[in-house]
Every structure is written in C-alpha cells, then in structure tokens.
Amino acid sequence: MSFSLSAVAGAVANAFTVAEDVVEAYNKVKPYVTGLMDVAESTYAGAEGSGQTKLAAVLAAVKAVAVQIGVDWTEGLQAALTALISAAKAAYNAVVDVAHSVAA
DSSP: OOOOHHHHHHHHHHHHHHHHHHHHHHHHHHHHHHHHHHHHHHHTTTOTTOHHHHHHHHHHHHHHHHHHTTOOOOHHHHHHHHHHHHHHHHHHHHHHHHHHHHHO
C-alpha cells in the first residue's frame, strides 16, 4: 500500500475546510440557542423525563433559524450544537444542585 503526500495533504485540507464551515455556521446560529433553550424549558416545565424532547425541540428550532438566515444545516453543526446544549444544561443542573444543597 502506498500513500502520496499530496493525497494526504488534500484530505487534511478538506477536513480543515469542513471544520471551518462548521465553526462559521455555529457562530451564526449560537446567539439563538440560549433563548430557544429557555422556550423549551418553559414549554416542558414540570414534564418528567423530557430532556430528549427539549433537545429535539431546540435543535429543530435552531435548524429553522439556520434555514431562514441561509446557514447550511450539517451533521457537524448539529453535533456541535448538541454538545453546547448538553454542556449548558449540565452546568445549569450543577448550579441548581449546589444551590439546593446550600439552602438545605
């Protein structure tokens, strides 16, 4: 099996281009995410086990925004936004847990 330097360099350059495209798209839709998370939280307030439903709702809403503002919705963008939403929710839950334990 042989490899050419130009083929490897081309593959790496293509991967960087895809990553740059995801970062650009992410930065365009990121400002909408927290507001849409608040909407999902209030819509499903009190609903037990609704985490995946809320995540799906937020992603669907962000996708609609992306389409409206001309951002291509890709698997990479969805994965990055899912990671953002999950991290934000985990941080929020940790703060709430600490606040409850301090208050107790």
